[in-house]
Amino acid sequence: MQKKLILDSDLLDITISRLCQQLIENHDDFSETVILGMQPRGIFLAEIIHKKLEKDTKKSIPLGYLDTTFHRDDFRRRQTPIRANETRIDFIIEGKKVVLVDDVLFTGRTIRAAMDAMIAFGRPATVELLVLIDRKYNRELPVAADYVGKVVNTLPTQRVLVELEAQGHKQNKIWLINKD
Amino acid sequence: MSKLSQKHLLGIKDITRDDIELIFETADNFKDIINRPIKKVPSLRDVTIANVFFENSTRTRLSFELAQKRLSADVINFSASNSSVKKGETLLDTVNNILAMKVDMIVMRHASVGAPHFLAKHIKANIINAGDGTHEHPTQALLDAFSIREKLGTVTGKKIAIIGDILHSRVALSNIFALQKLGAKVMVCGPPTLLPKFIGQLGIEVEFDVKKALQWCDVANVLRIQLERQQIKYFPSLREYSLYYGINKKLLDGLKKQIVIMHPGPINRGVELSSDAADSQHSIILDQVENGVAVRMAVLYLLAGAKG
Numbered sequence: 001m002q003k004k005l006i007l008d009s010d011l012l013d014i015t016i017s018r019l020c021q022q023l024i025e026n027h028d029d030f031s032e033t034v035i036l037g038m039q040p041r042g043i044f045l046a047e048i049i050h051k052k053l054e055k056d057t058k059k060s061i062p063l064g065y066l067d068t069t070f071h072r073d074d075f076r077r078r079q080t081p082i083r084a085n086e087t088r089i090d091f092i093i094e095g096k097k098v099v100l101v102d103d104v105l106f107t108g109r110t111i112r113a114a115m116d117a118m119i120a121f122g123r124p125a126t127v128e129l130l131v132l133i134d135r136k137y138n139r140e141l142p143v144a145a146d147y148v149g150k151v152v153n154t155l156p157t158q159r160v161l162v163e164l165e166a167q168g169h170k171q172n173k174i175w176l177i178n179k180d
Numbered sequence: 181m182s183k184l185s186q187k188h189l190l191g192i193k194d195i196t197r198d199d200i201e202l203i204f205e206t207a208d209n210f211k212d213i214i215n216r217p218i219k220k221v222p223s224l225r226d227v228t229i230a231n232v233f234f235e236n237s238t239r240t241r242l243s244f245e246l247a248q249k250r251l252s253a254d255v256i257n258f259s260a261s262n263s264s265v266k267k268g269e270t271l272l273d274t275v276n277n278i279l280a281m282k283v284d285m286i287v288m289r290h291a292s293v294g295a296p297h298f299l300a301k302h303i304k305a306n307i308i309n310a311g312d313g314t315h316e317h318p319t320q321a322l323l324d325a326f327s328i329r330e331k332l333g334t335v336t337g338k339k340i341a342i343i344g345d346i347l348h349s350r351v352a353l354s355n356i357f358a359l360q361k362l363g364a365k366v367m368v369c370g371p372p373t374l375l376p377k378f379i380g381q382l383g384i385e386v387e388f389d390v391k392k393a394l395q396w397c398d399v400a401n402v403l404r405i406q407l408e409r410q411q412i413k414y415f416p417s418l419r420e421y422s423l424y425y426g427i428n429k430k431l432l433d434g435l436k437k438q439i440v441i442m443h444p445g446p447i448n449r450g451v452e453l454s455s456d457a458a459d460s461q462h463s464i465i466l467d468q469v470e471n472g473v474a475v476r477m478a479v480l481y482l483l484a485g486a487k488g
Contacts, residue, residue, distance in 0.1 A: 070213070070221035070251075070481075081485030083182035084209040120218040 002178040006133070006152055006160070009172040015149040016045075019130060020052050022147050023099065030059045032125070033097045038114055039067040039085035042102035044166040045132055049101060064089035066100070068113035087117070094122030099147075103162045105131040108143030133160050133174065152176060184482050188300050188307040191316035192357035200361060204326055206478035207471070214250060214473055224253035227484050229285040230278045233310070234260040234271075237289055239445050239469065240310050240320070244287050247476035253484075256283070271295060272302055279305055285484060288312075306483045314348050314409065320444050321354035323475040325362055327468045328399055331440055336363035341393040343369045344403030344425065344452050347376050348410065351403060351444045356382055369393035370425065373414040374405075390425050394432070399440040402427055402453050418451055428454035432462055440464055 007015065027033045030053070037046025043065050050063045069084040100114055111129060118124070132149035138156055154160065159177040163169035184199045192200075213221060229248050233241055241257070248255045258278065260266070265274060275286060285306045288296050293313035300307050311317040329335050340359050346352045346368045359366050360383065367385035368375060369392075380386045387393045394400055405421060415421050432439065441453070441462040449455050458465060 067209070069209070070223045072223075075223050075485055076226070079486070080183040081482055084206055086209070087212065116222070120216060120221075 003161075004176045004178075005173060006176050007150060007172075007174040012149075012172045012174065015132070016048060016052065019132075019147050019149060020049060020056060023049075023053060023130070024057060026128075027097065027099075030057055030061050032095075033099060034062040034064065034091060034093055035099050035101060036064050036066045036089070036093075036114075036118065038100060038102040038110065039065055039069075039087070041104075041162065041167075042100075044164045045103050045162075046101035047166060048164070049130070062091040064091065064093075066114055066117055068110055068117050071113040071116040073109060073113065089121050092122060093118065093124050095125050098124040098127045099130055100127060101130045103131065104133045104135060104160045105129070105143070105145050105148075106135045106138050106160075108139045108141035111143045112141055132162065135160060182482075183486050187483070187486070188296070188309075189318050189479055189483065190296050190300060190307065190309045192318045192321050192354045192361070193316070195318075195361075197361045200322065200325070200358060203322055203475065203478045203482065204329060206482060207326055207474045210250075210477040210481075211471065211474035214470075214477075220250050220252060222252045223481055224248070224251040224484055227251075227285065228254040228256070228283045229287060229480070230256045230258060230283045231310075232258045232275065232278065232286055232288045234265065234288070234290045234295075235311065236261075237310070239472070240289065240317075243469070243472040244308075244310065244319075244476055247473050247480055250473065251477055251480060253285075253480070271299070275299055275303060279303060285480070308479060308483065311350050313350065314353075315350050316354045316357075317350040317444075318354050318358075319472070319476055319479060320351050321358040322479070323468055323472040324351075324355055324401060324442060324444065325358045325364075326475050327442065327464055327471050328364075328440070330467070330471065331464055332398065335359065337365075338399060339365045339367070339397045340399045340401060341367040341369055341387070341397035342401045342403065343390060343393060343427070345374045345405045345414075346370050346379065346403070347374045347414075348406040349403050351401075355401060356384060360384075367393055367396060371415055371421070390427065391431070394427070394435055394439060397439060399442060400427065401442040401444075403444065404446065404448055405451055422451050426450070426452060426454060427457050429456035429460055432457055432460065438462070442468060444468070 035050050037043035065088045067085040067087040069082050128146040130147040131145045134148045134151045135154045136151050157179055161175040163173045185196050287308045287310050289310040290312050293315040295312050296307050296309040325335050342352050356366050369387040443465050
């Protein structure tokens with residue numbers, strides 16, 4: 001198994017700062033904006049970005065978690081059902097500008113499921129997507145991210161591993177893994 | 181692991197503690213979903229489920245049907261009273277005919293013990309036992325334990341007394357298995373004629389005095405007197421049963437401690453449970469009904485999700 005480092009801790013900090021700046025440019029005072037982290041792994045990135053945005057803008061921004069398990073299109077097509085996680089959205093998303101946050105954009109199917117799951121809570125004014133890693137050439141659905149940390153060319157057989165301190169890892173590191 | 185150890189849910193006896201805990205975790209999510217404005221998820225949209233009821237049921241059938249519809253499954257209902265069973269068709273033929281119409285899952289209630297186990301040997305579809313005679317009623321036991329866990333935080337270490345007609349109850353046996361697997365202490369209480377002879381060998385306490393049982397327990401699961409199953413007289417009269425085993429508010433107030441009152445329904449008010457006890461703050465009877473939908477959604481989801 002080969003591991004290649006895509007982003008180290010310093011580069012990741014710079015990338016996250018840039019993503020936050022881009023959000024600030026587009027969302028003015030964040031009065032109508034809510035952030036939804038995607039379960040299970042997108043929530044850590046969402047928390048980091050949320051904390052930084054609140055610090056930079058000195059505004060309180062609603063943060064929720066969205067689980068897509070029951071809206072996935074691969075149910076009964078995989079050996080075992082995916083374990084569900086908590087959805088926690090204790091604010092109104094109707095009419096808001098929603099920013100969906102996930103760590104890796106791959107086939108786009110999770111994002112489709114997320115939009116389906118989100119609609120159950122109301123009709124947002126706009127929905128944007130922020131991802132840390134955009135895996136190029138692997139999309140199976142017409143989905144594109146509005147804010148991208150880094151675009152990586154990958155093969156379907158490869159895997160992107162995101163290790164964040166918030167998830168209990170020693171250092172923030174993002175790897176590309178070759179399965180052989 | 182996020183998969184049940186079994187392909188069917190025939191009884192609590194066959195499943196593991198891990199299975200029960202996985203069902204509970206999944207049911208937590210579904211309970212959240214059924215309390216939202218939009219209560220439906222598309223998970224089972226390509227699954228067809230037949231509810232085959234050879235015995236009467238209101239709550240269980242409605243609860244299953246609602247759970248299936250909340251998961252977007254296609255549902256067909258079959259009840260024996262207006263079917264070809266009356267014309268002499270066998271159980272296996274009836275079910276095979278239903279399956280020939282491309283049905284993926286069967287939820288079955290049958291008056292004979294072991295009917296779903298027999299089917300499981302002969303057909304490929306997933307089977308959920310919704311009650312077989314006086315044997316097991318697994319989803320009821322799961323929702324009972326889920327409701328205790330919700331009310332008291334945990335089932336492990338709690339004392340649960342099952343009071344009433346144990347002999348004719350499928351709820352009792354499934355409850356005993358489920359509660360024991362989750363590490364609870366279990367007692368059965370009722371008149372000696374309504375307790376099965378060797379029930380003590382399951383490793384549970386047996387008590388004939390309802391006051392002592394209530395004094396001992398954290399939760400009292402009160403069962404209905406199943407008159408329709410009693411071919412002979414097991415006690416002199418309902419009035420006498422009610423005097424000796426009926427639970428009322430006065431009895432509960434005299435305990436000097438809080439206990440939880442449960443009942444799987446339908447309640448015979450004034451027999452095993454008086455109205456002032458059934459409607460008191462001790463009672464979680466309607467929570468049980470709500471949890472029933474979430475727990476059944478979890479069972480359907482987990483069984484349907486495993487391939488093959």
